[in-house]
Amino acid sequence: MKLITDETGVCVFVNDTLSAPVIFALKEKGIKLIALRCAGYNNVDLAAAAKAGIAVVRVPAYSPHAVAEHAIAMIMTLNRKTHKAYNRVREGNFSLDRLIGFDLFGKTVGVIGMGKIGQVFAQIMMGFGCRVMVNDLFPNPEWEKQGWQIVSSEEIFKSADIISLHCPLTESTKHLINTETIGQMKRGVMLINTGRGALIETGSVIEGLKTGQIGYLGIDVYEQEEHLFFRDLSENIIQDDQIMRLMSFPNVLITSHQAFFTDEALSEIARVTYENIQSFEKGGIISNAVSLSA
Numbered sequence: 001m002k003l004i005t006d007e008t009g010v011c012v013f014v015n016d017t018l019s020a021p022v023i024f025a026l027k028e029k030g031i032k033l034i035a036l037r038c039a040g041y042n043n044v045d046l047a048a049a050a051k052a053g054i055a056v057v058r059v060p061a062y063s064p065h066a067v068a069e070h071a072i073a074m075i076m077t078l079n080r081k082t083h084k085a086y087n088r089v090r091e092g093n094f095s096l097d098r099l100i101g102f103d104l105f106g107k108t109v110g111v112i113g114m115g116k117i118g119q120v121f122a123q124i125m126m127g128f129g130c131r132v133m134v135n136d137l138f139p140n141p142e143w144e145k146q147g148w149q150i151v152s153s154e155e156i157f158k159s160a161d162i163i164s165l166h167c168p169l170t171e172s173t174k175h176l177i178n179t180e181t182i183g184q185m186k187r188g189v190m191l192i193n194t195g196r197g198a199l200i201e202t203g204s205v206i207e208g209l210k211t212g213q214i215g216y217l218g219i220d221v222y223e224q225e226e227h228l229f230f231r232d233l234s235e236n237i238i239q240d241d242q243i244m245r246l247m248s249f250p251n252v253l254i255t256s257h258q259a260f261f262t263d264e265a266l267s268e269i270a271r272v273t274y275e276n277i278q279s280f281e282k283g284g285i286i287s288n289a290v291s292l293s294a
Helices: 020-028 046-052 064-080 082-090 116-127 141-146 153-159 179-184 202-211 241-247 263-282
Strands: 009-012 033-036 055-057 108-112 131-135 162-165 189-193 214-219 252-254
Touching: 009 263, 020 046, 033 263, 046 055, 055 263, 064 082, 064 116, 064 162, 064 189, 064 214, 064 252, 064 263, 108 116, 108 153, 116 131, 116 141, 131 153, 153 179, 179 202, 202 214, 202 241, 241 252
Parallel strands: 009 033, 033 055, 108 131, 108 162, 162 189, 189 214, 214 252
Antiparallel strands: none
């Protein structure tokens, strides 16, 4: 707040929390625009922003390919254990022990959330020869022409060998993955989350990993990531016991919210954010505005 003098807008990222107290403090500083450099807006209290008369804009799509391809990378790494093989070979260990994987061809992949990222991900998995099941609040019959089977989330939990989360974080999707839904899944399921951390209830996933119900976990997002990600904590004692427990599992892969991190995506984020701000300054229709009804 001390940095704000006579500005009319602030530009924020995914882990910047804009709660009601923060928003009303921004209002007191004369802020009239919150420009998000991301697609998600769960970190903004939209009701408070509306009450304060502050517009909120976002970048709805910067590079769906970047995030979808990162999800694929996590699947391939967990399956074929390339991260372990890399470290072994560098130490002169050319053994194949405990590096066995499985063919993706013919496996059932469940995609929850069929926005642009989910659709790109589904297309890629079709290319591997997978059976693709999809679920979304607003299903599009055209998806079936792509060979994707539109099903309930319960059917995905029951049938999928691999489940990838691409839905937004809302009240209805928070802790979508919990003790009950994990219990519905096939034993040894692979679970991938490149969406939002709170889609997963971390304690339940830890229990699922301990029992073997979850066979593989790949997460690029984490429920408490705002205290960890985008920082170098290599010389610190990390106080988050849950992420340390996750890191102790040999079948867990964690990356620090880097799925979006490509040249193309960064360029698009900068371009759209700049255009959003320009649109606001010029008045009239605000590009990519987010409201309570969004």
